[in-house]
Amino acid sequence: MPPLTTRRNGDGGFGPVVGAPSEPGSTAMVALAFEDAAAQQWLQRAQATDGSIVLRAGSVIRDETPLGALALEPGPGRERALDHVVGYQGANGEDPLVNAFGWPWTDDTHGWTEPTAWGLLALRTLRPSATDRIGDAIALFEERECVGGGWNYGTREIFGVDIPPFVQTTAVALLGLGDLAPSLSARGLAWLERGWRGESAGTLTLATAACALDSGGSDQAAAALHALSERSRAAVDTVADCWVQMAATKSGPWSAG
């Protein structure tokens, strides 16, 4: 990743790519990957009184509070963020295949794999007393697990056709789950070990897989990290580059729990 100073906006935050205005998601990832104090301060300023950290797009509210909670320094701001995370959940409609709530990408929509992984990670590492929501997240991962293990964006089947897992989402789910559901994680990790090479054309995918393989104690972690280091280091986008940083330094919020 190019030096942070070349990417940081004047307000201290980070956009999804160089030149874009600061946003909560990319700023939180920089705060997490680089323990960047100015990024944390940007998040503190972006936090609403209800504890949430969001991006608004018309009537659509993209909630980044779980990431924000993980990125904030310990203190009242983080606690308010965690309070919001506990109370924020997906909306279930009439789909009989959807029972667990998890966390959604945006307000009043279904829970999905990646936001649920971040919600779970925030609670299991920072608010383990939130057992109901932690249990709900595990239930979502059980409900959405693909046949043979692993996860895609969060749909097990469509009209009776099994949908295959993806590497990036499986890796994020595993990092969210940690040791909470050993058999579920074991199937996911086994699929990840089989599947990561097949999707290694993407920097984000490869970096995320390297983090999850390392966190899961896989003997393939070194190979994934090596494959990542062999890639050209042209900047991709802020979030992908933060994952590269976390993979290279073998660090991330999942190791705190």
Next chain:
Amino acid sequence: MSPHHALPRRTFLARGAGAAAAFAGAAVIGLELRERGKSGLWDPSAFQPPTGARVAVIPRTTYSGDITGTIRDGLVAIDASFDGARVVLKPNFVEYDPGSVVNTDPRVVAGAVEAIRRMGAESVTVAEGPGHRRDTEYVAAASGLLEALRAVDAPFADLNVAPATPYALRSFYSSLDALWIPTLLQDADIVVSMPKMKTHHWAGVTLSLKNCFGCLPGRVYGWPKNALHWVGIDNAIVDVAGAIRPSYAIIDGIVGMQGNGPIDGDPIASGVLVFGDDPVATDTVTTRMMGMDPVKIPYLNEAARFLGEGDPDHIEQRGEDPAAYTTSFAPAPGATFAATDTSGY
């Protein structure tokens, strides 16, 4: 730009963006308009009645050979003009699944780049925001799109992370009120929607209008862009397409997808490329060519009220007779409402 646009694309979008600030936090305005009834579903000053639509069906049974020439033929047939324009091509790469025909074929995309350059465009950029995968680099690389674009030295933009600004909607079918639209698209003179000819399990068909979903950044709307479904997928298609306003459509029907689309259907060789200077007209003709009834596709019906031409009698047909190239697609489960009807062009 499309002759149906009363305002040049950039002027139209700039006015919308300027209005966004006043619109922010005023969701009640959209709600009020929706409750006012059909007459309040779009801003009539932003959408002028269509004055003519041209659609050309060009037979093509293979992705090999001179596809650039075929695409140029199709664009010339609809009198497309790209002189000095900054053009963005928006293909459909919602995700990548080896062996499937889920995406616009990369050779069609590269062929369009070359054809449009030869027709005088100042620049041609290919842009997509995959709806199911956060890792756009993976989708573009694994699908062969990056390699195809490299061969014609064309830039690719990841719309999921591209800078974006709010745009206040000028149609009000959904409760979205405003959309974050990448500035690349707002600044373009011409956007060309380049979908695959596919069935869709909720919408019936996914063509040049539905393809506009991929213009919205996943970092805002998620993977998938579930918010667009929760407001009613038909409503969202109309509003998003009304914001993006593609000037032209090029539909890849050389091999389409039938059945459990948009991602798990089966290939069907339909042997055509369909070109149009009006996305509504192009989708209407293509839907019939898929053996389905456009009248039964709710979002097409609504889009035809203000966004483009849906009346076959007012669509000028160029190229081959679409009826001669109709291939009955199996509808997607969940979308049998688009029941077969091949009558009348």
